[in-house]
Amino acid sequence: MIMMLNQARSNQTYWHCYHNPALLARVLSVVQTRHLQSAEVELHIDLYRQRDKTAPVLILNHGGGGYGGLFVGLALAFYEQGYTVIVPDQKGQGRSGGEMGDFTVAEAVQNIVDVAAWARQEFNGLLYLCGGSIGGGLTYAAAAAMATQGKPPVAAVCLNLFDFGDPVTGLAFTRFAILAKIPGLPKVCRTIIGLLAKLTPGMRLPYRPLARFENMMDERDLAMDFYAKWRADPLTLRTVTARYLASMLDTAFAIPLEENSQVPVLVINQKRDKMIKPQLTLDCYRRLSGQKAYAEIDWGHFSLQPEFNNELIALGEQWLGKRNINSP
Template structure:
């Protein structure tokens, strides 16, 4: 599949070869780029030190890609040569590409061209914030992956964390169904959106997921609500234990307060989104996977979603698979976390074709 309608901002690279500030915050489809002569520092810079931002500026490029009727924002960390191994990293429901920068840079240092897309209705991409479905998010990843493989060459890998872990597997499964799977994937956590228990496990009411009749009933009720009022706005942050997203090592750095004020983080989502999380099956169920090698990493300090959810998902996987536990919370900005995750991913990918 060829995708030609791509906006390229590489002509606006500052003389230092750095950040594409001209396109940094086209937060909705059709918006004009920021004035390159007087760019404001993007909000996500606040998560990183001045030294880190300087290193990022030397590498980062920004492009836009049409998908599912909107314009997606892509942060790209390219290698200087075409054909380097290619990694598309996918954010979760409480983030966007700007929060994965440390992991992107760690993978870039290992020789990968890294693409971080913001999905529809999230981060800096187009569409109404919080109004999307699992199928649309999966299609976003598939479109980005196919475009990136065409643009950069190289062996294609996918990765993602939190909700992005399930989306990563779902996208890989959709590509495998169509005969063009990625060489391998990294799933930091692993969730199945075809199982209504999964969505409940994300919430403060996770205990209800263990009641046999409640998850199917909740799915039926949400499907009915989505049919009647698909755009109905429902609170997002109060439902999940976002205070537990990172462990104390990141709390001490003030992450949660920065995250809470981030204008690119979801505050509400629509009924159609909730319904999709409760009942969207993968193109290839975990038990039938044969085409996609899957590395599953599971954070043992996770207090946001029980690590047992990921363990059980891993045990359902067929095909080539590997499991590793990490001594961190649901996610982390700690250098030890990003280095460990990048090394695990690199070793797994090298078993399945990465070598440039």
Template sequence: MTINKAHSEQTYWHCYHDPALLARVLAVVQTRHLPSTGVELHIDLYQQANPAAPVLILNHGGGGYGGIFVGLALAFYEQGYTVVVPDQKGQGRSGGAMGDFTVAEAVQNIVDVAAWARQEFAGPLYLCGGSIGGGLTYAAAAALASQGKPPVAAVCLNLYDFGDPVTGLAFTRFAALANIPGLARTCRAMSGLLAKLAPRLRLPYRPLARFENMMDERDLALGFYAKWQADPLTLRTVTARYFASMLDTAFAIPLEANTSVPVLVMNQKRDKMVKPQLTLNCYQRLSGKKDYVEIDWGHFSLLPEFNAELVNIGEQWLASLGNPDL
């Protein structure tokens, strides 16, 4: 697997961050490009001098890309991790038509990045992700485990099951429809048929979910939503095949069958974008070594206090696993 050191020229993401944070990020972040699923992925790399440092792959959700979450990446880097932040296919600064991808391709992107990280670095491998990226993180960990190569652990800020149309539909603005018996499975069948007939038919993305509630009032007061709406690298439309994949992409290892990967699930009590009960339901189905923490935040945040809390909780939990490298 080859990789090059080309640098992205797309820097809109700078506007989300204060100058002091941005200066710290730009002093350490590197760019890599990696082939995966027929395109070239953009990777932000925060590399420790010690090649045996623990490696954390940080996975974004459907409303963002790596450049938005540099504060969290830097917070883990400053705790001694080599942090790898890929933009998934058709999102952010990675290749492919914007919005034209599937859940399975996003999972494969993470699996490919994990394979590259294991070639480049000697430290133990961890996966982390939030929002849709929380579900993708478990999905990738399960895929790696099914190959006999599980990560040491996975940390999921939100956990969603893309193979269950009830939870897949509940993630959207139309969550109430998931309560009507049989309707979620009907939606899965209809979306699957549409994806076969017109796989690249464009559907408006932002009306699908309550993105206005992606952050709580603390971030909104700083003007995040207006910046996000104007961001040229965030999704505006997605293809029919993407929407269908959100309702019908089973995990390689179902939640109930997990035995190989310790999983920490964090859930946001103030989340008004996706009901916290959805993550709790998925956590309760999860087998194997696991833990659950509720935090007093909305769906996501860029504030340093949020990043510090996530790092602190994650560090304490990973240390409880008894890994001598932490």
């Protein structure tokens, strides 16, 4: 459900500590805040708005360990390339409403779909989706859902691609990836966690031990003390509910990877990723049908370095630019 957007009421500015003063000043000079009702809560949206309503529109989706405040460098870089950039915090995460850590994959997908519907009401430019980490999988999931409604985005860019309907890949991006290699065990885990979610959907489980968040960055970001700042961030997840965990293993895409035909997808993989094995994204890419492209970058799972953003911008611009030629 889409309702009227209002000006921001949040004064939570912890995310400022991740970014240098020069970048922060540039961001604060252009970023606006909106709120949108979706999945029964009010979403917080960072908006980098071009004056030209026909400018291309990019919705940038965060992963499970972050929120829009961590992505301001990438958002600003796309904005400075001429895009209107929309960065929503998903339900139960960051500055959005809902109990922190209590949401499902389906609700996160609905958040993106609702934001896309609002963007099409507000702006006239071509619409693209982009996301990283779990947000890469959510980006494809939302694009597929939009395609079933006859309203696909022009293209999608997925920094990582995971299948939330497959318990093998669902386990593989956690700290317990070794369990995914045991035949039959992923389905058993899905059944057990699904039963737990039905019996006690609000049961709280520790989130940070689920993945190797200490390996989120490679050595180029170590001097920034990112991990210490991230651990102290009041807006990053510490626990999640059983229903969230169950949804990560049993939420099929509206259009399976093998049946995609409507959404052109660029998949970007990180060669230095020690948090999630790059092979997982590569396996999902190989299953993907339709117009697609694949690129590898010499980085870890995530970075705040300008060079990281520049590589993503270059790859994204090349892919999205090609899609413009054949788009109405």
